[in-house]
Amino acid sequence: MGRRLFAEFLGTGLLVAVVVGSGIAAERLSPDDTGLQLLQNSLATVFGLAILILILSPASGAHFNPVVSLADASLRRRTGTGLPVPLAAGYMLAQFTGGIAGAVLANVMFDVPTELATADRVTTGHLVGEIVATAGLVLVIFGLIRTGRATLVAPAVGAYIGAAYWFTSSTSFANPAVTVGRMFSDTFAGIAPGSAPAFVSMQLIGGALGLAATLILFPAPTSPVR
Amino acid sequence: MGRRLFAEFLGTGLLVAVVVGSGIAAERLSPDDTGLQLLQNSLATVFGLAILILILSPASGAHFNPVVSLADASLRRRTGTGLPVPLAAGYMLAQFTGGIAGAVLANVMFDVPTELATADRVTTGHLVGEIVATAGLVLVIFGLIRTGRATLVAPAVGAYIGAAYWFTSSTSFANPAVTVGRMFSDTFAGIAPGSAPAFVSMQLIGGALGLAATLILFPAPTSPVR
Amino acid sequence: MGRRLFAEFLGTGLLVAVVVGSGIAAERLSPDDTGLQLLQNSLATVFGLAILILILSPASGAHFNPVVSLADASLRRRTGTGLPVPLAAGYMLAQFTGGIAGAVLANVMFDVPTELATADRVTTGHLVGEIVATAGLVLVIFGLIRTGRATLVAPAVGAYIGAAYWFTSSTSFANPAVTVGRMFSDTFAGIAPGSAPAFVSMQLIGGALGLAATLILFPAPTSPVR
């Protein structure tokens, strides 16, 4: 169990370090074009997220996201193979602490002080964006698992986030632990603590919708028909 | 059948949401360089389209495109395993309504009103571009299927569109349902309703040419020779 | 045989259409930054080249390049399974005519006249670049084939060219048929006819060096040791 929690801590931490660190690099190196910054930030995240899932999935399943852990526990309970509640709680604790540690690590690497972020991100459009982003993420992960294609989760989640950075207005946080971690760097990827509860709430709603869509589209775990 | 139509509606809708939404993000964030906007828009589409096909192909085949459904029905009729006409009609209805819903979703996420687009896109070069773009798309999809490589359709179509955004002058709509959806957002990816019929006509011609090329190159369904 | 030549004509033609067409789009849409143009041009080529090889390799082997056809014929002769000389000649004819047709197609799509290019590209550094670019290309293709990994040629060649556009000073033409095709569009990707013979000569030298490196590194066709 320690090994699994270490993997969740490390993976979530490095994910936040990738998001925050590449955001700092982007805003420093391309100061004149926010879109170019987001392109750099999003491509680094595509690569980094896919690799973290790839490497660490044999150790812990590579959730790195409380919504994913909740959805996983919920789905498995239906089949009687559920993640026990203490382990799910441990996963989430590891994810939140990892997320914060990752922001601090990025700050240290870029010689930036660790401060609470000031970027207020709540708008109606952004909240809808978070619902869509998280629903899509859950559908991608569990749609693949339920069709016998778990080995594709790593590149698929990376690619999905590469699209979601751009097509959702909120740039697709889609992850409560990453949201909390991003509160601790007042830089490109930061989010003001006052915006976090609304974002997390929408992520939970999106997760539930994504799970519902998964069960409608793939009612029984099965191999692909094609 | 409901599940298949839901998958087509959802997939086409999210595809249009990706194209329109990332286009709005791009023009807002990189206002000074249209090429950079198209780079952001095209990369988001590469990622999003590949993932949508990957996730939803076990549910419906992931056509998301009336030209693909028509080509599929036509090819299967030759072998007596054709998509029944009512199902093909259902697919197309789901694709067109999904396409419109996707544009509305993008508008909501970005706090943009849903209005008819005003971008007139008809030029001789663009019409040739749509023929080429759609012919290529059909060749990619059915060339892979007829050589026993259907599992590669998702990344291949994503990559193909990533090239076609740039090498066809029209930025490769190549899809009547996406064309109709893009009429409903007066933003970067929009197309004026007056331009849509010509685009759709060229897409149908391109689809037929692509099907002909597929049958010439891969006269019988087979496994790869290499 | 007609089917194979058609595949070589089509593939080389579309490859040149991708290179020339995306170059025109790039210089029109991002007029202020040549590097951004090359980024757009190179990414479109990565996607397009990989897809063309993927789709058409079951039909013809997807050479699209006289240097590759020559190397293939040469390697196979060593094992007595050589491409017969008339077929090799047919391949090259299809490649050169396809390359020219592709440039014309790009010109038509972008409403550009078909004129001889005026960009003189010969410098000492560029000539060394073409040798390196072509040697690397041949090593990638035949290194994979000789280690039993021919199915990876499509994405590998795409990725290789994505690097070679940037790390060789010449932007990696690495293909006599593409070089000739690019003479017929006086746009971003064009090359003046006066520069073509030197480029093609270097490509032939590079091809020979690449073949030598392949034979040193992979002396016998084998399966991978790792």
Added chain:
Amino acid sequence: MGRRLFAEFLGTGLLVAVVVGSGIAAERLSPDDTGLQLLQNSLATVFGLAILILILSPASGAHFNPVVSLADASLRRRTGTGLPVPLAAGYMLAQFTGGIAGAVLANVMFDVPTELATADRVTTGHLVGEIVATAGLVLVIFGLIRTGRATLVAPAVGAYIGAAYWFTSSTSFANPAVTVGRMFSDTFAGIAPGSAPAFVSMQLIGGALGLAATLILFPAPTSPVR
């Protein structure tokens, strides 16, 4: 053994040629935006590094990096299948000489004189960055190998570096042979000789940490559990 050393020399050399050459191209073509230069440089490296590992791994294992060779020798000694010391020494010699040769090749292709670089890169943040970058690299490589997924090393290392260029403040040298090679070009990717020892020291520390993390997460070589 000669074949293996040639592969290490060639691979490390071309890797440095990719890094240095694409850096020169980037700073020439996009002179106004350092971030855009790094995007071009990093994407070229993603493609180039993945391909070099892919092609040459059957010949030598495709280390191209003294830290990787040391980690490999160390891990194998634990299981009694260690790389003999003379071969490990030969690998490193090939890597360092290859790295220098690659910088010279890039300089020749771009008509740049071979001079010692003047870019001082030592800051506290950068040194932390090198530790993180190298630890992550070692974890990626040996995490995959110990879970029976060695065939994924090539794309995974490419993608990892694509993230690490951006999320580590030092742009992720993570390789002593590449660090030394990059001393020999006073261009975008250069590093002043005075900065190299500190970078290499941090890489060795990072390599040891990465190895420790690998052994904690994957205590016994095994097949993936998922």
